[in-house]
Amino acid sequence: MKDTVESYTTPDGRTIGGVLMEMKNITLRFGGVVAIKDISFDIREGEIRAIIGPNGAGKSSMLNVISGFYKPQEGEVWFRGERRGPVKPYQVAREGIARTFQNIALFEGMTVLDNVMTGRITHMKAGLPAQALWWGKAQNEEVANRAHVERVIDFLEIQAIRKTPVGRLPYGLKKRVELARALAAEPKLLLLDEPMAGMNVEEKEDMSRFILDVNDEFGTTIALIEHDMGVVMDLSDRVVVMDYGKKIGDGTPDEVRGNQDVIDAYLGVAHD
Amino acid sequence: MPDQLLFAAEVTLNGLMAGVLYALVALGFVLIYKASGIFNYAQGVMALFAALTLVGIMDGQVPFSHLINAIFGTEVHHFGWHVPAVAAILLTIVVMVVLAWAVNRFIFRHLVNQEPIILFMATIGLAYFLEGFGDLMWGSDIKKLDVGLPQGINLWIDETTYNAFGYGFFIDNLDIVATVIAALLVIGLVIFSQYTKQGRALRAVADDHQAALSVGISLNFIWVLVWSVAGFVALVAGIMWGAKSGVQFSLSLIALKALPVLMLGGFTSIPGAIVGGLIIGVGEKLFEFLIGPLVGGATENWFAYVLALLFLVFRPQGLFGEKIIERV
Numbered sequence: 028m029k030d031t032v033e034s035y036t037t038p039d040g041r042t043i044g045g046v047l048m049e050m051k052n053i054t055l056r057f058g059g060v061v062a063i064k065d066i067s068f069d070i071r072e073g074e075i076r077a078i079i080g081p082n083g084a085g086k087s088s089m090l091n092v093i094s095g096f097y098k099p100q101e102g103e104v105w106f107r108g109e110r111r112g113p114v115k116p117y118q119v120a121r122e123g124i125a126r127t128f129q130n131i132a133l134f135e136g137m138t139v140l141d142n143v144m145t146g147r148i149t150h151m152k153a154g155l156p157a158q159a160l161w162w163g164k165a166q167n168e169e170v171a172n173r174a175h176v177e178r179v180i181d182f183l184e185i186q187a188i189r190k191t192p193v194g195r196l197p198y199g200l201k202k203r204v205e206l207a208r209a210l211a212a213e214p215k216l217l218l219l220d221e222p223m224a225g226m227n228v229e230e231k232e233d234m235s236r237f238i239l240d241v242n243d244e245f246g247t248t249i250a251l252i253e254h255d256m257g258v259v260m261d262l263s264d265r266v267v268v269m270d271y272g273k274k275i276g277d278g279t280p281d282e283v284r285g286n287q288d289v290i291d292a293y294l295g296v297a298h299d
Numbered sequence: 300m301p302d303q304l305l306f307a308a309e310v311t312l313n314g315l316m317a318g319v320l321y322a323l324v325a326l327g328f329v330l331i332y333k334a335s336g337i338f339n340y341a342q343g344v345m346a347l348f349a350a351l352t353l354v355g356i357m358d359g360q361v362p363f364s365h366l367i368n369a370i371f372g373t374e375v376h377h378f379g380w381h382v383p384a385v386a387a388i389l390l391t392i393v394v395m396v397v398l399a400w401a402v403n404r405f406i407f408r409h410l411v412n413q414e415p416i417i418l419f420m421a422t423i424g425l426a427y428f429l430e431g432f433g434d435l436m437w438g439s440d441i442k443k444l445d446v447g448l449p450q451g452i453n454l455w456i457d458e459t460t461y462n463a464f465g466y467g468f469f470i471d472n473l474d475i476v477a478t479v480i481a482a483l484l485v486i487g488l489v490i491f492s493q494y495t496k497q498g499r500a501l502r503a504v505a506d507d508h509q510a511a512l513s514v515g516i517s518l519n520f521i522w523v524l525v526w527s528v529a530g531f532v533a534l535v536a537g538i539m540w541g542a543k544s545g546v547q548f549s550l551s552l553i554a555l556k557a558l559p560v561l562m563l564g565g566f567t568s569i570p571g572a573i574v575g576g577l578i579i580g581v582g583e584k585l586f587e588f589l590i591g592p593l594v595g596g597a598t599e600n601w602f603a604y605v606l607a608l609l610f611l612v613f614r615p616q617g618l619f620g621e622k623i624i625e626r627v
Binding site: 094096115116117118120121125126128132133134135136137141144145146148149151208209212 | 499500502503506510512513514518
């Protein structure tokens with residue numbers, strides 16, 4: 028594990044910066060059930076950070092803590108050098124953390140373009156009166172936002188379905204539209220909850236390529252949850268391994284692969 | 300042209316005008332239902348409350364005067380001034396926004412993720428509370444509402460049609476104004492929801508709450524906004540209805556006529572509310588005119604409901620509603 032705070036360059040030439048987000052001693056309980064138990068880890072600027080673990084390990088709960096959907100009972104969340112107070116999910120989004128969902132949460136009745144445009148809502152500043160009159164600022168803003176959205180749509184190769192209502196799209200494309208919406212917000216941190224769940228091999232390869240490209244082109248920091256071990260090991264710079272709400276490993280893919288606890292968790296050794 | 304046909308044409312026109320008022324009330328329902336899944340039984344009472352507040356402010360009435368007088372033994376009823384209509388309307392809008400905020404802060408914020416039936420019961424409670432509150436605040440007497448809208452027969456239409464067909468149509472000026480205002484309101488709402496940031500956020504919330512949160516939309520803000528807009532629509536409906544037949548507590552019953560309108564138009568469609576309102580308005584007037592004499596009249600009381608029932612059997616999602624298809 029690289030525990031230096033200085034930035035370094037990866038073998039493939041990307042720059043990993045200082046700590047962007049730090050989770051300190053997070054504990055999350057639902058009634059008597061402990062979903063996350065005293066977990067600490069950090070996410071560094073520009074890296075792809077994976078959270079893996081067997082079913083029910085608390086990975087999604089962790090992502091929900093980062094994005095403000097769940098409030099941990101104990102622990103601190105630090106983002107860009109500041110401790111985060113109690114926040115609502117929409118405030119987290121406004122701080123520059125965008126996410127996708129395991130079970131896809133898109134606006135089914137809207138077109139792909141409109142869906143991706145909603146990702147720009149945090150960037151629209153003009154008030155209602157200005158928009159009502161449709162003058163200057165509001166109009167320029169709309170044009171600039173629209174231009175950015177078109178770039179994202181081109182980037183993710185979904186031009187052909189721009190005007191299609193999302194409800195009519197197949198699963199794999201919906202996942203891509205959701206990624207486009209999150210990307211449209213120009214997030215400082217992008218959270219992906221099982222971006223490849225339910226996909227076939229080709230779709231998985233496409234999605235992996237997009238995740239790497241996003242990280243490479245925009246320098247977006249990405250934290251992702253994934254089941255597919257092969258994919259995780261190929262994609263990520265560092266991996267957190269969770270099991271039964273606890274952190275059992277943290278490090279580069281190679282380090283994690285050799286960790287006895289991790290092997291036990293995945294192969295199923297009796298817990299004592 | 301034969302007389303019967305001319306009568307029918309006049310009846311149709313008048314039906315259209317009546318339909319506009321139904322449509323206005325139905326519009327308020329649709330707005331809230333779309334954004335929050337709440338069927339707001341109190342929409343009719345909101346129109347009443349808005350109209351009461353408007354009259355009260357215009358006449359310089361002291362709010363809660365009965366209560367104040369009973370507690371302090373005073374005799375205050377009026378401030379002794381009259382507020383011009385435009386200023387009074389603006390003040391009433393402020394009151395409706397405060398009401399929207401209070402409704403969300405004290406009721407619906409505590410009922411997030413509850414069953415629709417519970418939300419519906421809450422709005423019934425709200426309806427009776429608001430009716431009593433309006434009574435306490437402004438008194439229960441029938442009030443005259445005059446914001447300076449033209450009223451009475453439109454002579455130009457009367458004369459033109461008389462010269463053309465030998466029979467003058469009776470169209471009330473107020474109905475024409477109501478139609479124009481309703482049309483402007485709908486155009487405004489469509490522009491708002493299609494082209495503004497808040498409108499886009501509103502459509503997003505209507506579609507998926509979780510996704511809306513994740514792109515940075517505050518649900519509370521949108522709910523207050525949508526209840527404010529519904530309050531504004533209620534005010535417009537209240538003004539029209541009040542100008543026509545005085546501000547009285549039976550006004551809250553117009554909410555019931557909006558139900559068949561919604562079943563026809565679909566609960567989630569703004570154009571549906573308008574078209575549904577017009578169909579019910581024209582339908583019940585024409586039915587009364589053509590079939591009424593054969594069955595002893597008073598068909599206006601039930602025609603809308605029977606029509607709605609037929610729609611429920613053959614097209615449950617309404618004319619413009621979204622068909623619900625669940626994947627299994």
